[in-house]
Structure formats: structure tokens, C-alpha cells
Amino acid sequence: MKLLKSNITRPFLSIVLTICTHSLIGSFTHHAQAQFKPHYVNMTELGGLFGRVVYDIPWSNPPVSEVENRVNLTIQTFNGVQLKPRLAVGATVGVDWYNTALLMPLAAGARYDLARSKKNVTLFGSLDAGYSVNWLHTDGTGYNTRGGMMLNPGLGLKIGLKSGSALTLSLTYKRQDAQVTKPLGWGEIEKWEDRTYNRMALRMGVMF
Amino acid sequence: MKKILLFSLLAVLFFQTSCTDQCTETRKFKRFTPVTVGLADIRQGIKTEQARELINPGKIYIKGNYLLINEIKQGLHVVDNTNPAAPRLVSFIKIPGNGDMAVRGNILYADSYTDLVALNITDPTAIREVGREKEVFLNGQFDGAGWSLNTSTGVINDQNMEIVTETIKTDCENNGSGGVWPRGWFFAADNRAMAQSAAPSTSGPNQGQAGSMARFALYDNYLYTVSQSDLQLFDIRTPESPRRGNKINLGWGIETIFPYRDKLFIGSNTGMFIYDNRNPEKPERLSVFQHAFACDPVVVHENRAYVTLRSGTMCNRGQNQLDVVDITDLRAPKLLKTYQMQNPHGLGVDFPHLYVCEGKHGLKSFDAKSDFDLKQLQHLTGMDAYDVIPLSNKSLLMIGKDGLYQFDTSNPAKLQQISKIPVKRVEI
Numbered sequence: 001m002k003l004l005k006s007n008i009t010r011p012f013l014s015i016v017l018t019i020c021t022h023s024l025i026g027s028f029t030h031h032a033q034a035q036f037k038p039h040y041v042n043m044t045e046l047g048g049l050f051g052r053v054v055y056d057i058p059w060s061n062p063p064v065s066e067v068e069n070r071v072n073l074t075i076q077t078f079n080g081v082q083l084k085p086r087l088a089v090g091a092t093v094g095v096d097w098y099n100t101a102l103l104m105p106l107a108a109g110a111r112y113d114l115a116r117s118k119k120n121v122t123l124f125g126s127l128d129a130g131y132s133v134n135w136l137h138t139d140g141t142g143y144n145t146r147g148g149m150m151l152n153p154g155l156g157l158k159i160g161l162k163s164g165s166a167l168t169l170s171l172t173y174k175r176q177d178a179q180v181t182k183p184l185g186w187g188e189i190e191k192w193e194d195r196t197y198n199r200m201a202l203r204m205g206v207m208f
Numbered sequence: 209m210k211k212i213l214l215f216s217l218l219a220v221l222f223f224q225t226s227c228t229d230q231c232t233e234t235r236k237f238k239r240f241t242p243v244t245v246g247l248a249d250i251r252q253g254i255k256t257e258q259a260r261e262l263i264n265p266g267k268i269y270i271k272g273n274y275l276l277i278n279e280i281k282q283g284l285h286v287v288d289n290t291n292p293a294a295p296r297l298v299s300f301i302k303i304p305g306n307g308d309m310a311v312r313g314n315i316l317y318a319d320s321y322t323d324l325v326a327l328n329i330t331d332p333t334a335i336r337e338v339g340r341e342k343e344v345f346l347n348g349q350f351d352g353a354g355w356s357l358n359t360s361t362g363v364i365n366d367q368n369m370e371i372v373t374e375t376i377k378t379d380c381e382n383n384g385s386g387g388v389w390p391r392g393w394f395f396a397a398d399n400r401a402m403a404q405s406a407a408p409s410t411s412g413p414n415q416g417q418a419g420s421m422a423r424f425a426l427y428d429n430y431l432y433t434v435s436q437s438d439l440q441l442f443d444i445r446t447p448e449s450p451r452r453g454n455k456i457n458l459g460w461g462i463e464t465i466f467p468y469r470d471k472l473f474i475g476s477n478t479g480m481f482i483y484d485n486r487n488p489e490k491p492e493r494l495s496v497f498q499h500a501f502a503c504d505p506v507v508v509h510e511n512r513a514y515v516t517l518r519s520g521t522m523c524n525r526g527q528n529q530l531d532v533v534d535i536t537d538l539r540a541p542k543l544l545k546t547y548q549m550q551n552p553h554g555l556g557v558d559f560p561h562l563y564v565c566e567g568k569h570g571l572k573s574f575d576a577k578s579d580f581d582l583k584q585l586q587h588l589t590g591m592d593a594y595d596v597i598p599l600s601n602k603s604l605l606m607i608g609k610d611g612l613y614q615f616d617t618s619n620p621a622k623l624q625q626i627s628k629i630p631v632k633r634v635e636i
């Protein structure tokens with residue numbers, strides 16, 4: 001258990017454990033099998049994209065690489081229809097503030113309830129897939145940043161409130177492609193950067 | 209319970225290790241490797257050969273119904289353009305180290321590394337060397353690769369250029385390799401990439417027409433040539449035997465010369481020199497225009513100069529634009545307006561129309577009647593546009609990496625392609 005000593009992982013793990021315990025031990029109940037009607041559902045979340053980058057120091061000889069950790073802010077809102085008691089489908093729009101790119105994912109999304117505890121805590125799976133656009137981004141002179149494909153699968157918890165709304169907590173993996181063409185230096189003919197952001201997204205939000 | 213714990217732990221670890229941003233920067237650039245060429249090889253190398261395909265074309269020159277297309281460092285393609293719809297490659301003049309040319313009458317002047325040669329081109333299939341002035345140019349450059357004459361050993365130290373693609377892992381923050389040239393040195397300036405645009409030349413009755421990035425210019429009884437540091441005059445009163453004339457030091461980094469009426473505009477990478485040429489034997493300096501655009505293509509019409517700037521050259525400032533400059537007072541040129549472009553290379557003016565080569569983005573034609581409101585008339589894409597020469601007979605010559613195009617410009621808003629000589633080349 002020494003691995004758990006890290007400050008970040010410990011509170012997170014305890015949350016995951018609590019949820020897993022609740023959802024697996026607690027028995028799943030269907031509240032509204034008979035009278036279920038499809039209805040509008042919204043899930044708005046705010047969180048961080050956690051990751052790191054390993055890169056070569058330019059012109060270092062012998063090659064030297066360096067590592068930096070990265071955290072970026074992400075917000076997103078899922079709007080859709082609760083089609084079945086467990087399944088909601090819709091569209092997800094968000095904004096991700098990467099250090100040198102401000103991307104706006106436009107995606108198709110789904111939320112599926114996996115298990116529910118007696119205390120009205122639900123474990124759900126989520127999947128968003130789409131394309132990020134650069135509409136909000138501004139480039140420096142000579143740079144041209146374009147968005148790319150986005151994939152965001154993961155798990156989350158809904159903590160039901162008496163009002164019928166819920167607080168959410170989710171842990172997902174987010175993959176985002178982007179490309180940047182760069183200003184040319186002396187003797188250069190073409191220069192561009194292909195980016196793939198691989199991040200762990202930890203988000204909190206509300207659902208109603 | 210322990211299983212759940214273990215599973216959760218593994219899941220978290222998995223997320224942690226896989227969450228690494230992957231960013232790679234790919235850049236294509238020119239790499240130079242040194243080679244040595246003997247002077248004897250250069251001097252015995254001139255001959256007329258079978259016409260061959262265009263591979264790496266440089267400057268273009270028009271003389272009557274003939275076009276001369278420079279094959280960088282190799283020689284000149286002779287093209288019979290009597291019928292612009294079907295230009296015909298007639299022959300190839302092999303001239304080692306050739307990059308520039310000028311024609312008066314039947315005599316072609318060309319550089320061959322350090323020498324200036326005069327060739328009789330009366331019969332384009334049997335061109336003869338008639339005169340040679342030795343060791344007049346001490347250094348120069350092709351394709352961005354510099355060469356220099358080593359007088360003690362009698363060899364040319366040259367460099368070959370190749371295109372290299374390199375990929376590095378970056379920190380995803382636009383930093384990458386930057387615009388720094390790590391291994392090169394001042395020799396490696398981007399000459400040809402900066403090259404060539406067209407200006408109306410002071411064509412005498414018997415004289416050809418060059419691009420504005422030419423280093424050769426004919427005026428009166430003189431051939432003007434610029435090396436990287438000097439303006440060298442040649443007396444061509446006896447056309448077959450050019451004689452070395454005055455030499456005027458201009459400072460380092462001279463790129464181009466173009467004559468307009470009785471003025472010489474000399475572009476260097478520190479400024480634009482304007483010389484009064486009323487006494488052709490002794491050009492007199494009027495002004496040095498220390499504007500940043502100097503090493504970029506310039507064309508002149510009356511009292512307006514049109515200048516393009518683009519990224520990717522030694523004079524790189526990251527801008528891609530077209531400047532309109534008032535040169536009514538040659539001692540004090542004024543910038544009137546700047547227009548944003550994509551990647552402008554050569555340009556040509558056939559007032560009121562302006563043609564701008566946008567590199568891989570194609571060719572644009574503009575209505576330039578109003579300095580402050582340039583109107584884009586047409587944008588031709590799907591071709592590489594590098595250099596244009598508008599001709600008086602309502603046609604336009606354009607060279608790009610994929611070929612030499614000719615257009616009918618009777619309607620500048622609707623250019624009609626007359627013909628194309630394809631270039632056989634893989635990369636650059």
C-alpha cells in the first residue's frame with residue numbers, strides 16, 4: 001500500500017473505493033420501470049486535465065529529454081435525452097484550456113448507469129467522441145492551430161439529491177488531437193507540430 | 209474487498225502512466241554539404257546539349273521568341289516560344305555554376321561560378337563561347353548554398369543542397385526547434401527562395417527581359433552585375449568580349465539589381481540602394497532605403513514600388529504581406545499601405561494589374577489602380593507559383609516548382625492558361 005502515499009491519489013482512491021463498495025455491495029433497484037418517459041437531461045462539469053509531457057531539448061547533443069507535468073482547466077456540458085431508465089444520449093460541448101491551444105470539443109455523448117446503491121449513488125459510464133474546433137483560439141504571428149479528433153471515455157458517480165438533481169464526480173481518459181503549423185526559420189521549407197493530448201480528466205458537476 | 213482495492217489501484221496507475229502528451233514537430237529544411245570544383249572543369253564544361261527536362265529551374269529570361277530557363281548550377285534551357293500554346297524545348301546549354309543571364313543582340317552573357325562568359329546564340333542548337341572574363345565573381349550562392357573562389361588553390365568551394373526532414377518530440381507549447389539555424393553559417397542564405405519577380409526592364413530594342421531578382425542588368429553600353437558585396441560593371445561596346453569596368457562596393461548581402469528608367473534599384477538584406485544611372489559608367493548613389501523589406505522582391509511602376517515579404521527566408525520576420533510604397537521622392541520612400549498575403553514570392557506589375565505568386569497557394573491577380581484599395585481579381589490554385597513576368601502582348605509567364613506556365617491576361621479576372629512545361633522534380 002506504499003504506492004498510495006501520494007497526496008493526489010489518496011483522496012481520489014478513497015472516493016473510488018467508497019463508490020465501488022456502495023455500488024457493488026448495495027443492491028440495484030429500478031425506481032421507474034413502469035412509468036418511464038424520455039426527458040431532457042443536462043450534465044455540466046468543471047475539472048482538470050492531468051498529464052505530463054516528455055520532450056527532447058532542441059539541439060541537445062547527446063539527446064536530452066525532459067519531463068514536465070501538465071494540468072489544464074476543462075468545462076463541458078452534456079445536453080441530451082434520457083432515452084431509457086439507464087441510458088441518456090446527446091451532445092457535448094466544452095472548452096479546454098491547453099497551455100497553447102484553446103479548443104472547443106463538439107461531440108456526441110452517451111451516459112449509461114451501471115449500478116446504483118441504496119443511498120442513491122449511481123455509478124455510470126460515459127463516452128464522448130467528436131471533433132474539437134479552434135473557434136475560440138487565437139494564434140500568434142505565423143502560427144496556425146487546428147483542432148482534431150477527441151475521444152473521452154470514463155466512469156463517474158452521481159450522488160442523488162432530494163430535489164431530483166444530482167452532483168457528479170467523474171474520472172475519464174481524454175484523448176485530443178491537434179495540429180499547429182509554425183513560422184519558418186532560416187532554410188526551412190515546412191514546419192508543423194502534431195499533438196496528441198493524453199489526459200486524465202477529473203471533473204465535478206451537476207446533473208438535472 | 210481486496211480485489212476491488214487492487215483493481216482500483218491498477219486503474220489509477222494505468223491512468224497515470226498513459227496520460228502523457230505526445231507532440232512531435234516535423235520540419236523540412238535545406239542541408240548543405242561541401243564540394244570542391246576545379247576551375248579547369250568549369251572552363252571546359254560549356255557545350256550545347258540535347259534538350260532535357262526541367263528539374264530545378266531558377267530564373268527565367270525572355271529574348272524575342274525564345275525563353276531561357278536557368279537550371280540551377282547546371283546551365284540554361286532554350287525554349288522556342290514562337291507559339292506560346294506549344295513551347296518547345298530546343299536545346300540545353302551546359303554552363304557549370306550558372307545562375308544568371310542577360311542577352312543583347314545575339315550575345316548571351318552568363319555567369320559560370322567565378323567567370324563571366326559571352327556566348328553566341330545565333331543558332332540555339334550550336335551555341336559557341338566567344339568571350340570570357342575570368343575570376344570576376346569571388347563568391348555567390350545557389351539554392352541558398354554559398355560558394356567561394358579559393359584563389360591560391362584555384363578551386364571553387366561549393367556546397368550541395370538537399371532537403372532533410374527531421375522530427376523531434378516537443379513540449380506541446382510551440383517551442384520546438386524555433387527558427388534557429390544551428391549548424392549553418394552566413395553563407396547559407398536563402399537566395400533562390402527569395403528569388404525572382406518581374407519588373408519592366410529598360411529593354412533596349414535588341415535586349416531581353418529579366419526578372420526583378422536578377423543579378424544581371426543591361427543598360428547602355430554596360431552590363432551591370434551584382435555579387436554579394438559589389439556592383440561590377442562590364443563594358444560591352446564590343447559585345448563578344450566583355451571588359452571588366454568599374455567596381456563599386458555596396459557592403460555585404462547584395463541580392464538583386466533591377467534597372468528602371470535611369471535608376472538602378474539594388475536590393476540587399478540591409479536596405480535598398482537607389483542609384484542614379486544617368487552616367488552609366490559611374491552610377492551615383494541617391495539613397496539607401498533602410499526599410500526591412502529590402503531583400504524581398506520589389507517591382508516598380510512610375511512612382512510606386514510593390515514589395516512582398518514572406519516568412520521562411522533569411523530576412524524572416526514572420527510576416528506575409530504586400531507593401532505599397534510611394535517612391536516619388538527617391539530620397540525618401542514612404543510606405544503607403546500593407547496587405548496581408550499567404551506566402552508571397554515573386555510579383556509582377558502590368559499597371560493597373562498586379563500579379564503575386566503565393567508559392568504553394570497559387571497565383572493572384574489584383575487591380576492596383578487605388579493604392580489604398582487593392583482589389584483581388586482572381587486566385588488560381590492547384591499550382592505552385594514562384595515568379596511571374598507579365599509581357600506586353602497580354603500574356604504572363606509564371607514559373608513554379610511544378611512547371612513553367614503561360615497565361616493569357618486579356619482579362620486579368622479570368623486568366624486563361626495557354627500552356628505548361630512541366631517540371632520533373634520530386635521535392636523542394
